[in-house]
Amino acid sequence: MDLSFCEPLQSEDESFNVSESTHDGAIAVSPRPGSDEGLSPAELAAKYGLSQSGARPSLGGYVKQLWGRRHFILTFSRAKLHAQYSQAKLGQLWQVMTPLLNAGVYFLIFGLILKAGRGMDIRDYIPFLIIGVFVFTFTQSSALAGVRAISGNLGLVRALHFPRASLPISFSLQQLQQLLYSMVIVFVFVLSFGNWPRWSWLLIIPVLVLQFVFNTGLALILARMGSKTPDLAQLMPFVLRTWMYASGVLFSIPLMLQDRDVPTWIVDVLQWNPAAIYMDLIRCALIDGYSTENLPPLVWPAAIGWALLMAAVGFVYFWKAEERYGRG
Amino acid sequence: MAVAERTEADSNPADSPNAPSAATGGIPTVIADEVHIVYRVYGGTKGKGSATAALNRIVRRGKAGRAVREVHAVRGVSFTAYRGEAIGLIGSNGSGKSTLLRAIAGLLPPERGTVYTDGQPSLLGVNAALMNDLTGERNVVLGGLAMGMSRDQVQERYQHIVDFSGINEKGDFITLPMRTYSSGMAARLRFSIAAAKDHDVLMIDEALATGDKKFQKRSEARIRELRKEAGTVFLVSHNNKSIRDTCERVLWLEHGELRMDGPTADVLKEYEKFTGK
Numbered sequence: 322m323d324l325s326f327c328e329p330l331q332s333e334d335e336s337f338n339v340s341e342s343t344h345d346g347a348i349a350v351s352p353r354p355g356s357d358e359g360l361s362p363a364e365l366a367a368k369y370g371l372s373q374s375g376a377r378p379s380l381g382g383y384v385k386q387l388w389g390r391r392h393f394i395l396t397f398s399r400a401k402l403h404a405q406y407s408q409a410k411l412g413q414l415w416q417v418m419t420p421l422l423n424a425g426v427y428f429l430i431f432g433l434i435l436k437a438g439r440g441m442d443i444r445d446y447i448p449f450l451i452i453g454v455f456v457f458t459f460t461q462s463s464a465l466a467g468v469r470a471i472s473g474n475l476g477l478v479r480a481l482h483f484p485r486a487s488l489p490i491s492f493s494l495q496q497l498q499q500l501l502y503s504m505v506i507v508f509v510f511v512l513s514f515g516n517w518p519r520w521s522w523l524l525i526i527p528v529l530v531l532q533f534v535f536n537t538g539l540a541l542i543l544a545r546m547g548s549k550t551p552d553l554a555q556l557m558p559f560v561l562r563t564w565m566y567a568s569g570v571l572f573s574i575p576l577m578l579q580d581r582d583v584p585t586w587i588v589d590v591l592q593w594n595p596a597a598i599y600m601d602l603i604r605c606a607l608i609d610g611y612s613t614e615n616l617p618p619l620v621w622p623a624a625i626g627w628a629l630l631m632a633a634v635g636f637v638y639f640w641k642a643e644e645r646y647g648r649g
Numbered sequence: 650m651a652v653a654e655r656t657e658a659d660s661n662p663a664d665s666p667n668a669p670s671a672a673t674g675g676i677p678t679v680i681a682d683e684v685h686i687v688y689r690v691y692g693g694t695k696g697k698g699s700a701t702a703a704l705n706r707i708v709r710r711g712k713a714g715r716a717v718r719e720v721h722a723v724r725g726v727s728f729t730a731y732r733g734e735a736i737g738l739i740g741s742n743g744s745g746k747s748t749l750l751r752a753i754a755g756l757l758p759p760e761r762g763t764v765y766t767d768g769q770p771s772l773l774g775v776n777a778a779l780m781n782d783l784t785g786e787r788n789v790v791l792g793g794l795a796m797g798m799s800r801d802q803v804q805e806r807y808q809h810i811v812d813f814s815g816i817n818e819k820g821d822f823i824t825l826p827m828r829t830y831s832s833g834m835a836a837r838l839r840f841s842i843a844a845a846k847d848h849d850v851l852m853i854d855e856a857l858a859t860g861d862k863k864f865q866k867r868s869e870a871r872i873r874e875l876r877k878e879a880g881t882v883f884l885v886s887h888n889n890k891s892i893r894d895t896c897e898r899v900l901w902l903e904h905g906e907l908r909m910d911g912p913t914a915d916v917l918k919e920y921e922k923f924t925g926k
Contacts, residue, residue, distance in 0.1 A: 362682035362727065366765035369677050374764040375755030393794035397778075400791050404782035407826060476777035479756050481795050482769060551691065645758050 377644040378484075380637070386484040394487050398494035420458070420503035424451045424510075427571065437572040444514045445610035451510050452607065453570040455503040456600045459496055460536050461561045466492035467540025468547035468554045471646050478647040485646045486639050489540040497533050507607070516609050524606040531628040532599040538631030541639040548646055568596040573615065592617045595627040675731035678850055678881045679753055679770065683762035686723040686748050686905075722748040724905040725762070730850075732767075735882040737896035737913065739889075739920055745905040746885045750852045753883070767880065770850035771796070775843040785816055785823040785830070785838055792842035806845050813871070814841035815864060837864050844871045851879040889917055 751757040778795035793803035899916040
C-alpha cells in the first residue's frame with residue numbers, strides 16, 4: 322500500500338507537476354487483472370456494500386435509532402437542567418424559586434392591580450393564575466428551546482453522530498422536568514387556598530403527558546425551521562407572548578368576553594387552542610371552584626387530537642431534513 | 650477521478666509482502682466522490698456590520714442581497730481509503746482538512762458529491778457534548794452516551810476512563826465541576842472519554858497534543874491501540890513527525906483541493922518543499 326499512488330486532482334502548481342511526473346515514471350503502472358480499475362466510485366461503493374455517509378435513514382429506522390439513544394436523550398436533558406443553576410449559591414433551589422417568583426409578579430400585576438379575575442373568587446383566582454402561568458410556560462419554553470435546539474448546538478451536531486431529533490426531544494424533556502418542580506408550588510398554592518386532594522387530581526397526569534407530546538411535536542417543527550432561519554429565535558418571544566395573552570393564562574376567556582360584543586367564534590377559537598385546552602383541563606382537575614362548565618365540549622378528544630397531530634407532523638417534518646442539519 | 654486513476658504499484662506482490670489488502674483487491678472503507686462542501690455564513694458580509702448597513706442591503710438588493718457569504722471549503726475531493734490504512738491529512742490552516750473529516754463522518758452534508766463509507770466513521774472528539782458546569786463524573790457518562798455507547802458500556806468503562814485521564818491523581822477532582830479544571834486537566838478528561846470507544850473508521854483531529862509529557866505518551870499508545878482495532882484511521886495534524894510515525898499514506902489539501910495523494914515520504918517531501926522548510 323505504501324507504494325500506491327494517486328494522481329492529484331486539480332493541480333495548478335507547475336513545479337509540483339514536474340515532480341509528479343518523475344514519480345509516475347518511477348513506479349510500475351500496470352492495471353491489475355480483475356481489479357477495481359475503471360469502476361466509478363458509485364459502482365465501487367456498491368460492489369463492497371458501502372453506504373452513503375450521512376444519508377437519511379427510513380422513518381422506521383429513525384425511530385429505532387432514537388430509541389437506541391434514549392439514555393443519551395434523558396441524560397442530556399437532566400444535565401442541561403442541572404447545569405442551569407449550578408453557579409448560583411442557592412443552587413437547585415432556584416428550580417422552585419424561579420416559578421414562585423414568576424407567579425408572584427403576575428399576581429401582583431394582574432391579580433391586585435388590574436383585577437383580571439373579573440369577579441372570580443380570589444381563592445380560585447390565585448391557583449387559576451398560577452396554574453395558567455406554569456402550564457403555559459411549559460409550552461412556551463419548549464418552543465423557545467426547540468427553535469435553538471439545532472442552531473444553538475451546531476458544535477454538537479457537527480462533532481457527533483446521533484439522530485438529530487434527540488436534541489429537540491431532549492429539550493422538551495428538560496422542560497417537563499422543570500414543570501414537575503413548578504408543580505410542587507402549584508400544589509402548595511392549591512392546598513393553601515382550600516382545595517383538598519380529590520380523585521380528579523390524578524387527571525393532571527394524562528393531561529401533562531399529552532401536553533408534553535404536543536410540545537415535543539412543536540419543538541421538532543420549530544427546530545427544523547430554526548436551523549434554516551436562526552432569526553426565528555428573535556421573533557419567537559413575540560409570537561409566544563401574543564399566544565399567551567390570547568390563551569387565557571391570566572383571565573378566564575369566557576368571563577372576559579361575556580359582556581362584550583364579540584362573535585362567539587372568536588371565543589371558540591381562543592378556547593380550542595391547545596394551550597388553553599391543556600391549561601383549563603388542569604385547572605378543572607385541581608380547583609374545586611373551577612368547574613367543567615368552563616371547558617369547551619369534546620375537550621378530551623381535542624387534547625388528544627392536538628397532541629397526536631402535532632407529534633406526527635413534527636416528527637415527520639423534522640426527519641425529512643435529517644441529513645441537512647449542521648450545514649451552513 | 651482519483652479512484653479510476655489509482656495506479657497500483659504492487660503488481661509484483663514480492664515488492665511489498667506486507668502491503669494491506671489493496672494489493673489483493675483492497676477492500677475500500679471510505680470512498681469520496683467529487684465532494685464539495687460549502688459553508689454559509691450569516692452576517693459575514695464585507696463592509697460595515699451595523700444595523701443600518703444590514704437594512705440598506707435588504708432595501709437595496711432585496712432578497713438577493715441577504716447577508717450571506719459562501720465559503721467553499723472543500724472543492725471536488727475524491728479518494729478511496731482501504732481497510733488497514735492509516736491516512737494523514739496535511740495542509741496549511743484553513744485548507745479544509747477538518748471539514749473534509751466531518752464530511753466523511755457524515756456530520757456535514759456535502760453540497761455536491763457523495764461520501765460512501767463502511768459502517769459509521771466517527772470523529773475522535775467529544776468536546777461539544779460536555780458541559781463545563783457539570784462534574785467530571787457526569788461528563789464522563791454524558792460524553793460516553795453522546796458518542797453512542799450504551800449505558801452498560803459507560804458503566805463498565807467509567808473507572809477505566811477516570812484512571813486513564815489521571816484526574817484523580819491529585820485528589821478527588823472528578824466530583825468537581827469541569828469549569829474548575831485547569832485547561833490541561835480538562836483536555837485530558839476529554840481525550841480519555843473520546844478514546845474510550847471502539848471505532849470502525851476512526852478520525853483524529855490533532856488530538857495528540859494534549860496534556861503533559863506523561864499523558865501524551867499514554868494517549869499515543871492508546872491511539873496505536875485504537876488503530877489496531879479500527880479498520881481505517883485518518884489523522885489530521887500539523888506535526889509532520891506524528892504523521893510520519895503513524896501514517897503510510899498522506900492526503901495533502903490546499904485551498905480545499907486535493908493537491909497530492911500518495912505515500913507519506915513522497916507527499917511530505919513535496920509539502921516541506923512547499924512550506925519552505
